[in-house]
Structure formats: structure tokens, C-alpha cells
Amino acid sequence: MINKTRTLRCFTGCISATLLLVLVGCKSNIELGSTASTCSLVGGTWDLIADTDYSQCGGSGKKEKMIFTVTQQGCQLSNDYGVTGTIDGTDVQWKVPPWFINGGEVTYLEATAKIQDKKIEGGYYWTWSDGNTECSGTTKVNGTILAKEDAISAQSEVKEKNPMLSPKEGNIAHTFSLKTPSAKAVYLAGEMSDWKENVFKMQQGENDNWSLTLYLPQGAWQYKFVVDGQWKYDQSNPKTTDDGFDGLNSVIVLGKEIAELSVNQNIPHGSVINSDFDSKALGENSPFTVYLPPAYSADSQKSYPLLLLLHGYGSDQEQWVRDGKIQNFMDNLIHAGLIEPFIIVMPYGDKSQYVNNTETHIMDELIPYVREQYRIKSGKTFTAISGGSMGGFGALYLAHRHQDVFGLSVPLSGYFDLSYYPEFNPKKFTMEPELYIYCGTDDHISFARNEDLVKLLKKEGVDFTYKTASGGHTWRYWNGITTDFLTVISDFFNKQA
Incomplete structure (x- = not known):
């Protein structure tokens, strides 16, 4: 994505979850019949629907x-997220403190609500900026202050939606813990919540x-803690991985x-080679990673098919x-004989x-370069492309635009924002490369x-x-389908041989 569209797990997931929490959490209520000088009791359990438009930030709704x-x-009103509000008649003005995410700050231009007859209606206008790029959006909220008996039922219903809170045969209990002074609210977020x-x-x-x-x-399982709206990795756990946004999970x-x-350790291993070369299209040095199968060095005459495998938004060539x-x-x-190398x-x-210069770099520079450096079979019948999230979009985009190069496209949880592909016209859509699409049904970002x-x-x-299956926008899902999609790619190459 372009810089302002931080949409995958870390912006779409966080703006449509963190922002919803803050925005939805900043709602207030006034009884019908209240006057400008009278405040009615509106505390208790609120049941709301928040509708966020983050199209300017690369999402939709x-x-x-x-x-x-x-x-x-x-x-005066307050909630667990550090939001405060003041009632004036049936109107509420909210004060929402700025919070940081993905290297930028979310601030609120206006946050208001109207309460009448225990019905809540409000609108929130926010911007995100990292000092270089900026985007903005709105959140509309409608809901109700629940009666006590209804609140108990609603909260029980929510708990039932999270089976991981209760023991289940085959599952393993794990206690997540964090010591953090002065925190008002702490949440666990990660692959267990599809990063909500x-x-x-x-x-x-x-x-x-x-x-x-x-x-x-x-x-x-990858995870983070969300402390008063700010995402933090678990510093007491030494096992971490890059989160794709200059941080750690x-x-x-x-x-x-x-x-x-x-x-x-008891089978032959292939080689993972980190390399780079100067790209004229990008105007800078560009790294790439290559996997060579175990038998590559043993037979100096044999050539192999090529899979171009693309990473997700904000990550790098080593993500896979x-x-x-x-x-x-x-x-x-390969050792088990389930796929060909x-x-x-x-x-x-x-x-x-x-897209743009990166497309030129990959198609006109990188692919010709690796074909010169390694023994790769020629022709689209021996060339496939795949990738996850942003890489899933790239797998569709590049395969469609270069149908003479790729014979198979396998997008995984592709974030298909076709605003990046204005030439796309479904009425004239032809797809000569074979197309095999995967996505998890619990994926709140891409499904x-x-x-x-x-x-x-x-x-x-x-x-x-x-092909769909249970799973979110997570490496648990992608790891779970890797054997399957690699088999699909191997079968494609084999039928051409």
C-alpha cells in the first residue's frame, strides 16, 4: 500500500477495532425530558453498533x-478507555485523548453524541498522521442503554462468543500477565482475536x-498487550517476531x-540465500531472498520451476x-515426496x-536477474506467484497484468483494494493464468x-x-494452509512437465 493506507492487520485491524473501542466507548446518554441544566442517569451497560468509514486510510467500512x-x-461521564464527556441537555461533548498506532497519532477533531429516550446517536471525526502522511475518517454510533436484566444477558452472550475463555478438551491453558502501573484498561490482542x-x-x-x-x-500464537489504547509487546517473553511496522510481536x-x-535435522535441507542488487526502477539497493531445494547443488544441470512469493504490508523479503x-x-x-522441488x-x-515502480522492479529487473543467476525453467507453465495479505493482492495484480509470465496465481487472504488497479474491469476480465484463492472465514480484514x-x-x-476455512488474518491460518497451497503449486508444475 501507499504510505497513507496502513490497512492490513495494523491499521484496518486497529482503526476498526482500537478506534471503534475508543469511539464506541465514547458515547453518552440522557433521558428524554432532561433540560440543559439537568443531568439524567445514563451510567450502566451500553449496547452499540459502530460504523467506521476509513476509506481515506485504505479501507472501506x-x-x-x-x-x-x-x-x-x-x-460528567467516563469509560474504561480514558474517555470523558460532559452532558448539556441531550447533547454530549466527548474529550478523547490522542493515542499512537503504527508510528502515527490518532486525534479527534470532534466527538459528539445525542441521548434521547435511552437511545444513543453520535458521530466522531478523526485524523491519523505520522508527520509525513495523513488520512482521516468518521465513525457513526447508534445504540441503547440496556436495562439491568438485558445487560446481564448481553454480557453473557458476548462471553459465549469467546470459547477460548473456557476449558475445552484438547486446548491448553495459558495465563497472560503484565505489570503496568496506572493503566486504566488492558487488553490481550493477537492471533487469538484476529488482532482485534x-x-x-x-x-x-x-x-x-x-x-x-x-x-x-x-x-x-503471536500476541500483544493493548494498554490504554497503545500496543506493546510482552517484554517478559524473550520469543518475538517482527510485526511489520518497526515493532515486535x-x-x-x-x-x-x-x-x-x-x-x-534428519533430512536434507535446502538453502536460504539473502541477496540484493541495485535497482534502477527503485533508485536504490533492493534486497531479496531465495530458497533453493536440497538437490539444487548436487546436479549442476537440472533446472527448476519458479515461485515468486510476496510478503504482506510493511514487512520484508524475509517474512516468509x-x-x-x-x-x-x-x-x-520434498523429503516426504508430497511435492516436487x-x-x-x-x-x-x-x-x-x-504497483508502480515496485512492479517494474520485480518484472523487468528481479525476475530476469534471478533467471540469470539460478537454473530456472523458462515459460509461464513453470512460473507461479503467491503471497499473503498485500502479497495476495500482488499475486492477483501481477498475474493479471503479466499473463505471459505467470501460469498460476495463488492469493492468500488477499487485501483486494482495486483502487490500486484502476484498469481492472470485471466486464472485460480475462484470467489465462490459473487462479486459486484462499481466505479464512474469520478474517475481519480481507474476507x-x-x-x-x-x-x-x-x-x-x-x-x-x-477455498475457505476457519481462520483469521494470522500466521496461524497461513501456516495451516501452507502444505495445501504448496501442493497446489507443485501439482501445477508437474502437469506441465
């Missing part, structure tokens, strides 16, 4: 139901300790990981090695969406866009495969 508690003292920050509220104990126990399926591993994801463990999957699957090239795309794209493709009679 997001609706989310929120249930939270508002405290009232006289004409308002799902798992931690409980405050003695000595500024906050904790929460979840019952999780085994495997690796914390990682825990419960029980065993996926077998194919782990290193097997670091988080995807693609080298381990390849080694294990092929070469993988992973370019650096930063936040480009793989709706995948569904919209699929409708367009079906309407135009495009031949493609669409």
Missing part, C-alpha cells in the same frame, strides 16, 4: 457491535498486575507446532522465512502493493473483499478455485 460500561458522576483489540479484557490484580487465562489449541508455543513447519517457515515446509514436503524467490515490496472479488469473477464466468 466496518460495523462492529460493542458492549461496555459507562460511569456517571453528575454531568477489544475481545479479551485482562483483569487487574494486586500490585498493578493484569492477567487473563485463555484455553488455546496447541501451536504458536510476542510469541508463545503451546504443545507441538505443525510438523511440516518445524526443522527436521521468519514467520512462514517456508524453508521448513519445503524441506519436509522448485525455487522460491521472495522480493522486498515494503508497503507498495506491488469481505475476497467475497466481493469472488462474486465479480463468478459473474464474468472466470474459471477459478476458491
Whole structure:
């Protein structure tokens, strides 16, 4: 994406979750019949729907139901997120403190609400800026102050939606804890919540300790803490990984990981090579990573098919090695005879969406360069492209624009923002490369866009495969489908041989 559109997990997920929490949390109520000099009791449990428009920040629209508690003292309101408000008749003016996310600051130009008959209606206008780029948006909120019996039912319903809060056969209990002084609200966010920050509220104990126990399926889980709206990794946990936004995610591993994801010391291993060259298209040095299969060096005559594998927004060319463990999957699957060996090239795309100069760099510079450096079979029947999130968009975009180069496109949870592809016209859409689309049904960032794209493709009679399964916009989901999509790619190459 371009710099102002920080939409994937860290902007869409945070603006449509963190922002919704703050915005939704900043709502107040006044009874019908109140006057400008009288404040009515509006504290208690609020049930709201927040509708956020972040199209200028690279997203579209997001609706989310929120249930939270508002405290009232006289004409003053407050909530757990540090938001305060003042009632004047049926109107509320909110004071929302700025908060930081993705290297930038969210500030509020205006935050107001009107309360009547225990009905809530409000609007919030905000901007995000990192000093170089800026975007803005609105959030509209409608809801109700619940009666006590309804509040108990609503809160129970919310709890039922989070089965990880209760023991389940096969799941593993893990207590997340954080010591943070003066915090007003702490949440656990991560792959367990599809990076929504308002799902798992931690409980405050003695000595500024906050904790929460979840019952999780085994495997690796990435997470962070959200302390009064600010995202922080767990400094007490030494296991971390890059979050794609100049920060870190914390990682825990419960029980065993996926077998194919782990290193097997008893089998041959391929080579992971980090390289770079000067790019005229980019006007700077550009890094890339290559995976060579185990047998590459043993036979100096044999050539191999090529997979171009693209990373997500704000990450780098090593993401699929670091988080995807693609080298381990390849080694294990090749040794087991489940796939045939092929070469993988992973370019650096930063936040480009793989358009403009980055497209020129990959297509006109990188691919010809690696074909000169490595023994790669020629022709589109031996060339595929895949990638996750922003890389999923890139896999569709580049394959469609260069149908003479790629014979197969495999987008994974693609964030299909077609504003980056104005030439795209579904009425004239043809897709000669085979197309195989994956997306998790719990993916609050990309699933709706995948569904919209699929409708367009079906309407135009495009031949493609669409495979969905439970999972979010997370490495747990992508690791879980890696064996499958690598097999799809290997089968494509094999049928051409």
C-alpha cells in the first residue's frame, strides 16, 4: 500500500477495532425530558453498533457491535478507555485523548453524541498522521442503554462468543500477565482475536498486575498487550517476531507446532540465500531472498520451476522465512515426496502493493536477474506467484497484468483494494493464468473483499478455485494452509512437465 493506507492487520485491524473501542466507548446518554441544566442517569451497560468509514486510510467500512460500561458522576461521564464527556441537555461533548498506532497519532477533531429516550446517536471525526502522511475518517454510533436484566444477558452472550475463555478438551491453558502501573484498561490482542483489540479484557490484580487465562489449541500464537489504547509487546517473553511496522510481536508455543513447519535435522535441507542488487526502477539497493531445494547443488544441470512469493504490508523479503517457515515446509514436503522441488524467490515490496515502480522492479529487473543467476525453467507453465495479505493482492495484480509470465496465481487472504488497479474491469476480465484463492472465514480484514472479488469473477464466468476455512488474518491460518497451497503449486508444475 501507499504510505497513507496502513490497512492490513495494523491499521484496518486497529482503526476498526482500537478506534471503534475508543469511539464506541465514547458515547453518552440522557433521558428524554432532561433540560440543559439537568443531568439524567445514563451510567450502566451500553449496547452499540459502530460504523467506521476509513476509506481515506485504505479501507472501506466496518460495523462492529460493542458492549461496555459507562460511569456517571453528575454531568460528567467516563469509560474504561480514558474517555470523558460532559452532558448539556441531550447533547454530549466527548474529550478523547490522542493515542499512537503504527508510528502515527490518532486525534479527534470532534466527538459528539445525542441521548434521547435511552437511545444513543453520535458521530466522531478523526485524523491519523505520522508527520509525513495523513488520512482521516468518521465513525457513526447508534445504540441503547440496556436495562439491568438485558445487560446481564448481553454480557453473557458476548462471553459465549469467546470459547477460548473456557476449558475445552484438547486446548491448553495459558495465563497472560503484565505489570503496568496506572493503566486504566488492558487488553490481550493477537492471533487469538484476529488482532482485534477489544475481545479479551485482562483483569487487574494486586500490585498493578493484569492477567487473563485463555484455553488455546496447541501451536504458536503471536500476541500483544493493548494498554490504554497503545500496543506493546510482552517484554517478559524473550520469543518475538517482527510485526511489520518497526515493532515486535510476542510469541508463545503451546504443545507441538505443525510438523511440516518445524526443522527436521534428519533430512536434507535446502538453502536460504539473502541477496540484493541495485535497482534502477527503485533508485536504490533492493534486497531479496531465495530458497533453493536440497538437490539444487548436487546436479549442476537440472533446472527448476519458479515461485515468486510476496510478503504482506510493511514487512520484508524475509517474512516468509521468519514467520512462514517456508524453508521448513519445503524441506519436509520434498523429503516426504508430497511435492516436487522448485525455487522460491521472495522480493522486498515494503508497503507498495506491488504497483508502480515496485512492479517494474520485480518484472523487468528481479525476475530476469534471478533467471540469470539460478537454473530456472523458462515459460509461464513453470512460473507461479503467491503471497499473503498485500502479497495476495500482488499475486492477483501481477498475474493479471503479466499473463505471459505467470501460469498460476495463488492469493492468500488477499487485501483486494482495486483502487490500486484502476484498469481492472470485471466486464472485460480475462484470467489465462490459473487462479486459486484462499481466505479464512474469520478474517475481519480481507474476507469481505475476497467475497466481493469472488462474486465479480463468478459473474464474468472466470474459471477459478476458491477455498475457505476457519481462520483469521494470522500466521496461524497461513501456516495451516501452507502444505495445501504448496501442493497446489507443485501439482501445477508437474502437469506441465
